[in-house]
Amino acid sequence: MIHQYKNNGYDIIMDINSGAVHVVDDILYDAVKVLDENEEFKEIIKGDFTDSYKEKFSDEIKNNLKDKYSHDDLCEAIGEIYNLIDDETLFSKDLYEGIVENLPSMQTVVKALCLHVTHDCNLACKYCFAEEGEYHGERGLMSLEVGKKALDFIIENSGSRKNLEVDFFGGEPLMNWEVVKELVKYGRQREKEANKNFRFTLTTNGMLLNDEVMEFLNKEMSNVVISLDGRKEVNDRMRPRRGGQGSYDVIVPKFQKLAESRNQTDYYIRGTFTRYNLDFSEDVKHFADLGFKQISIEPVVAPKEADYAIREEDVNKILDEYDNLAKEFIKRRKEGKGFNFFHFMIDLDQGPCIYKRMSGCGAGSEYLAVTPWGDLYPCHQFVGNTDFLLGNVDEGIKRTDLVSKFKKCNVYSRSECKDCFAKFYCSGGCAANSFNFTGDINSTYEIGCKMQRKRVECSIMLKADEAFSE
Known part of the structure; x- marks a missing residue:
C-alpha cells in the first residue's frame, strides 16, 4: 500500500x-x-x-x-x-495484520492517569465538553485521600513499568492547588518506595497562575499545557469568565512569563478552533508573534447542532489552512523565527513501537481518567457517561469486559482505517470522538480523519523541505 x-x-x-x-x-x-x-x-x-x-x-x-x-x-x-x-x-x-490479534491477550498495565482534581472551573468556555467542569454531574474537588489512592492504584497496576504519567486536569486544577502540591509530594515519596518514576503534567486556563505556582510547576511538572484560543477576539468569544468578561488580557502576560521561565520548552500553548475561526493559521501566527515556541491548536469536537461546530462544508477551507500554516512554518524557520507545531511534529526514524502505532493512546486499558470521587473511566472525554464507568480506586477495575473492548480497538478493527495511508500515524484516531459521532468506539469520525490525513501530508512535506534545505 x-x-x-x-x-x-x-x-x-x-x-x-x-x-x-x-x-x-x-x-x-x-x-x-x-x-x-x-x-x-x-x-x-x-x-x-x-x-x-x-x-x-x-x-x-x-x-x-x-x-x-x-x-x-x-x-x-x-x-x-x-x-x-x-x-x-x-x-x-x-x-502487521497477522499480529494484531495478539493485542487483546497482551498484559494490561496502567501507564497514565488523567487526574480530575476538580470538577469545577472559573471560566465558562462555550465548547467545553466538561460542561464548565461538571462533567454531566455535580461540582466537586478531589480530596487528598482519593488522590493518594489514585497514585497507589497506578503503582499497583503498572506491573514492571517504571515510568508513569499523571496529568492534573479539571475543570481547572489550580482551583484545588493545595491538593495538587500534596499529591506531588506523596508521589515523590511513593516512587522511591516502589522504584517508579512519576512524570507529572498539568493543564490550566491560567487564571490562577502566580509566581508561587509557576515556581512549583517549573520544579515538578515535566510539561504544562496552557489554554488560549488565539487572537483576543477569538479567545474571548469562546473562553469568557463566569461573569462574561474576556480572559485574554488576564492570562496572556502570565502565559508569556511561564513560557519564558521554562526556557520555551516543556509546555504547550493549546488552542481550539471552531467554525468562527476557520482561519486558525492566523491564531497560530499570533501565538508565535507573542513569543510562544511550543504551539498546538485543535479542531473543536462538538454536537452537529452547535453553531460553532465544524461541518462537512468547512473541511476544504480547513485543509487549505493547514497548507497555509505549513508554508508559514517554513518561512519562519528560514527567518530564524521558527516554532514547533504539535500536529506537524512527526518522527520518521524513531517513532512508537508497532503495537502503539496500531492501537493508539491506550484509553480504557493503559490510560484512565479518575474523577474527584475516585471513579475510573477510559479517558477524560468519557467521564460522566456511566455506561463507561470501569470501577473505582478503592475496588479497582470492575468492567473487565470494557477494558477488553478498548484493547481490541486498532487500525484493523476499524474498517475505515484498513486502507487509509495515515493509519500508522494516527493509530485509528480518538475512540471518544468515534463514539460521540457514531455511537461506536470502533468506528471513525470522518471529518476528523480528513483533517488528520492533511496534517500527516503537511508534516512529511515539512520533513522533506527541511532535508532539502540542509
Whole structure:
C-alpha cells in the first residue's frame, strides 16, 4: 500500500507498511502511479515479484508514459522503482495484520492517569465538553485521600513499568492547588518506595497562575499545557469568565512569563478552533508573534447542532489552512523565527513501537481518567457517561469486559482505517470522538480523519523541505 501526493512543489510517495518516504521527480512519480492504478499489479505484488512480472509491467509503464518521457529516462525510473520494491521500501507487504490479534491477550498495565482534581472551573468556555467542569454531574474537588489512592492504584497496576504519567486536569486544577502540591509530594515519596518514576503534567486556563505556582510547576511538572484560543477576539468569544468578561488580557502576560521561565520548552500553548475561526493559521501566527515556541491548536469536537461546530462544508477551507500554516512554518524557520507545531511534529526514524502505532493512546486499558470521587473511566472525554464507568480506586477495575473492548480497538478493527495511508500515524484516531459521532468506539469520525490525513501530508512535506534545505 502506498500513498502519493504533491505538496508545496514536492512529489512524495509514502510506503505505508514499511514507513519509507520517497521524495521523487515527476517521471518516477508518474511511473509509480501507473503501477498503483493497476489492480493486477497490486495483487501480484503481494506474492513473488518475478522477473517476468517486472518485464510485463515495465512495458505497461513505457506504453502509458511514452509520449511524456524518453525511453531511456523511463528505463532508469523503472530500474529505481524495482530496486525500491526489492528493498521492501515500496509496495511492501503488510506484516502487521497477522499480529494484531495478539493485542487483546497482551498484559494490561496502567501507564497514565488523567487526574480530575476538580470538577469545577472559573471560566465558562462555550465548547467545553466538561460542561464548565461538571462533567454531566455535580461540582466537586478531589480530596487528598482519593488522590493518594489514585497514585497507589497506578503503582499497583503498572506491573514492571517504571515510568508513569499523571496529568492534573479539571475543570481547572489550580482551583484545588493545595491538593495538587500534596499529591506531588506523596508521589515523590511513593516512587522511591516502589522504584517508579512519576512524570507529572498539568493543564490550566491560567487564571490562577502566580509566581508561587509557576515556581512549583517549573520544579515538578515535566510539561504544562496552557489554554488560549488565539487572537483576543477569538479567545474571548469562546473562553469568557463566569461573569462574561474576556480572559485574554488576564492570562496572556502570565502565559508569556511561564513560557519564558521554562526556557520555551516543556509546555504547550493549546488552542481550539471552531467554525468562527476557520482561519486558525492566523491564531497560530499570533501565538508565535507573542513569543510562544511550543504551539498546538485543535479542531473543536462538538454536537452537529452547535453553531460553532465544524461541518462537512468547512473541511476544504480547513485543509487549505493547514497548507497555509505549513508554508508559514517554513518561512519562519528560514527567518530564524521558527516554532514547533504539535500536529506537524512527526518522527520518521524513531517513532512508537508497532503495537502503539496500531492501537493508539491506550484509553480504557493503559490510560484512565479518575474523577474527584475516585471513579475510573477510559479517558477524560468519557467521564460522566456511566455506561463507561470501569470501577473505582478503592475496588479497582470492575468492567473487565470494557477494558477488553478498548484493547481490541486498532487500525484493523476499524474498517475505515484498513486502507487509509495515515493509519500508522494516527493509530485509528480518538475512540471518544468515534463514539460521540457514531455511537461506536470502533468506528471513525470522518471529518476528523480528513483533517488528520492533511496534517500527516503537511508534516512529511515539512520533513522533506527541511532535508532539502540542509
